[in-house]
Amino acid sequence: MKKISIILAAAALLGACAQPKPQAFSVIPQPAEVTINDGVYCVKGAAVHFEDDLDEASMAAVLRFIDALETATGVQCKWEEGGFNFEADEALAPEAYTIEIDKSGVEVKAADLNGFVYACETLKQMLPAAIYGGKKAKADWVLPYASIQDQPRFAYRGMHLDPCRHFWTIEETKRYLDVMTAYKLNRFHWHLTEDQGWRMEVKKYPKLTEIGAWRDGTVIKKDWNSNDGIRYGGFYTQDEMKEIVAYAAARGITVIPEIDLPGHMVAALAAYPELGCTGGPYEVWTRWGVSEHILCAGNEQIYTFLEDVFTELMDIFPSEYIHIGGDECFPEDKALPWDNCPKCAALMKKLGIKKGPEAKHYLQNYVTARVQAFLNEHGRKIIGWDEILEGELAPGATVMSWRGTRGGIKAAAKGFDVVMTPTDYAYFDYYQSYERDKEPFGIGGYLPLEKVYSYEPLDGMTPGSEDHILGVQANLWTEYIATPEHLEYMLLPRMCALAETQWCAADAKDYDRFVTSLDHTFEILDAMGVKYCLDYRGLIGLDRQPARASVAMAEYMATKEWHW
Ligand code: ACM
Ligand code: ZN
Numbered sequence: 001m002k003k004i005s006i007i008l009a010a011a012a013l014l015g016a017c018a019q020p021k022p023q024a025f026s027v028i029p030q031p032a033e034v035t036i037n038d039g040v041y042c043v044k045g046a047a048v049h050f051e052d053d054l055d056e057a058s059m060a061a062v063l064r065f066i067d068a069l070e071t072a073t074g075v076q077c078k079w080e081e082g083g084f085n086f087e088a089d090e091a092l093a094p095e096a097y098t099i100e101i102d103k104s105g106v107e108v109k110a111a112d113l114n115g116f117v118y119a120c121e122t123l124k125q126m127l128p129a130a131i132y133g134g135k136k137a138k139a140d141w142v143l144p145y146a147s148i149q150d151q152p153r154f155a156y157r158g159m160h161l162d163p164c165r166h167f168w169t170i171e172e173t174k175r176y177l178d179v180m181t182a183y184k185l186n187r188f189h190w191h192l193t194e195d196q197g198w199r200m201e202v203k204k205y206p207k208l209t210e211i212g213a214w215r216d217g218t219v220i221k222k223d224w225n226s227n228d229g230i231r232y233g234g235f236y237t238q239d240e241m242k243e244i245v246a247y248a249a250a251r252g253i254t255v256i257p258e259i260d261l262p263g264h265m266v267a268a269l270a271a272y273p274e275l276g277c278t279g280g281p282y283e284v285w286t287r288w289g290v291s292e293h294i295l296c297a298g299n300e301q302i303y304t305f306l307e308d309v310f311t312e313l314m315d316i317f318p319s320e321y322i323h324i325g326g327d328e329c330f331p332e333d334k335a336l337p338w339d340n341c342p343k344c345a346a347l348m349k350k351l352g353i354k355k356g357p358e359a360k361h362y363l364q365n366y367v368t369a370r371v372q373a374f375l376n377e378h379g380r381k382i383i384g385w386d387e388i389l390e391g392e393l394a395p396g397a398t399v400m401s402w403r404g405t406r407g408g409i410k411a412a413a414k415g416f417d418v419v420m421t422p423t424d425y426a427y428f429d430y431y432q433s434y435e436r437d438k439e440p441f442g443i444g445g446y447l448p449l450e451k452v453y454s455y456e457p458l459d460g461m462t463p464g465s466e467d468h469i470l471g472v473q474a475n476l477w478t479e480y481i482a483t484p485e486h487l488e489y490m491l492l493p494r495m496c497a498l499a500e501t502q503w504c505a506a507d508a509k510d511y512d513r514f515v516t517s518l519d520h521t522f523e524i525l526d527a528m529g530v531k532y533c534l535d536y537r538g539l540i541g542l543d544r545q546p547a548r549a550s551v552a553m554a555e556y557m558a559t560k561e562w563h564w
Pocket of ligand 1: 328
């Protein structure tokens with residue numbers, strides 16, 4: 001077990017900082033090994049020095065930290081030795097870092113950009129929250145003497161965003177990335193295409209955004225068959241997406257773009273109806289749910305279309321992993337166009353796929369494998385939602401387990417790499433409170449903070465398959481989330497709980513310690529101007545109405561198996 005010892009610091013009288021008190025140590029996610037010693041180091045106007053071996057990206061990350069420090073303290077740092085010292089140390093693991101703070105200064109070491117980003121984020125969280133505020137603030141600008149060695153448990157620490165059901169501007173997306181950075185997440189899963197809107201500019205297929213990016217209305221509450229009649233949409237130009245890729249990369253975050261196929265394609269079909277089995281006409285969907293209208297697997301044109309789209313996509317997104325969707329292709333309550341399409345029938349015959357309830361899965365496997373082969377030829381790997389596991393998935397795919405944990409457990413046992421993102425623990429579109437009437441209207445479900453925190457990604461894994469679990473991700477679908485305030489309210493503080501599951505050793509997690517640390521996180525989020533939910537403290541909704549009788553809450557909680 002990793003050693004965690006925290007000795008409470010005593011305030012020390014030092015230089016320009018009169019009787020300064022350090023911020024109580026409340027870094028989220030909790031670093032692996034922390035020792036806090038007596039004494040504080042004053043950072044106001046401190047000296048800053050880079051060792052020669054620091055690469056440019058790491059220097060830029062450190063400079064962002066120094067900029068924030070200078071702005072918040074109102075005092076310029078001096079470029080000389082004897083204060084902060086940043087040094088590359090190749091002996092450290094990827095993403096790991098060490099921090100030593102004593103009277104001689106702050107010694108930071110890391111082997112790579114991510115390590116330096118995380119060291120700076122840890123230092124920021126150890127300082128007064130005003131460092132996040134972008135303006136000068138009076139505070140005790142000191143760090144406690146400390147020794148920190150830190151590295152993550154999982155290499156894949158993801159957060160997803162759906163800009164299709166509701167659209168998020170480039171600035172709003174950057175802010176989302178800022179929050180991810182603060183809690184050391186490193187994968188941004190950008191779900192760029194949907195039935196209700198295609199968001200990626202594709203130069204070869206301009207109608208995808210001329211037609212596919214716009215819908216004629218949005219569902220109001222639970223009446224999925226009617227809508228507000230207001231035209232809604234938007235898309236990202238290729239330059240804008242490159243801007244997001246660069247912004248994320250500078251913060252150690254890889255953007256994993258998703259083109260969801262062969263289902264969730266109604267917006268693309270509205271633009272290019274010849275890609276569907278029936279030929280349409282189709283309209284960009286104004287309702288939620290699962291459409292039976294998907295790409296026609298038997299039409300060779302769809303493979304040309306997908307290869308063209310992925311060719312442009314690979315030019316924008318350097319990520320090794322490309323998400324190819326694969327979820328919800330076959331609604332159970334509707335006749336499937338694949339079952340009545342001569343082109344699909346001819347392909348099934350050619351492939352020797354026998355008729356029957358499983359046939360559709362094998363046909364989906366064929367579509368997945370064609371796209372996978374194309375992307376592999378270009379040095380990329382596919383990730384898909386766990387439906388791609390049905391039938392016969394080709395080796396080399398990574399499975400994202402969302403329909404509970406079963407798909408992930410099965411995939412790992414079969415030797416596929418897996419990212420765990422089960423609805424029960426990782427769907428941040430679910431309500432956070434048991435008093436839904438006080439929360440902003442949502443899609444349903446119930447996922448309070450404590451349950452997010454309770455998730456153990458290796459539970460139930462077949463012995464020997466654990467190494468296939470690359471990591472954990474949470475998803476934020478936005479059917480009913482239309483404003484940045486609501487988006488942030490759904491994200492936080494649940495994403496902080498997720499961050500501890502992604503980063504901390506299982507035996508280092510401690511809900512009471514985590515909740516105590518949230519006090520400081522809320523100061524940080526306030527300084528950033530980011531909204532969050534306080535339901536776990538009995539304040540519900542964006543307007544923080546008091547919970548009803550706590551007895552009722554206690555009774556309700558007692559019915560929940562997951563409760564600690
Ligand atoms: C999903 O939630 N349809 C992956
Ligand atoms: Zn067809």
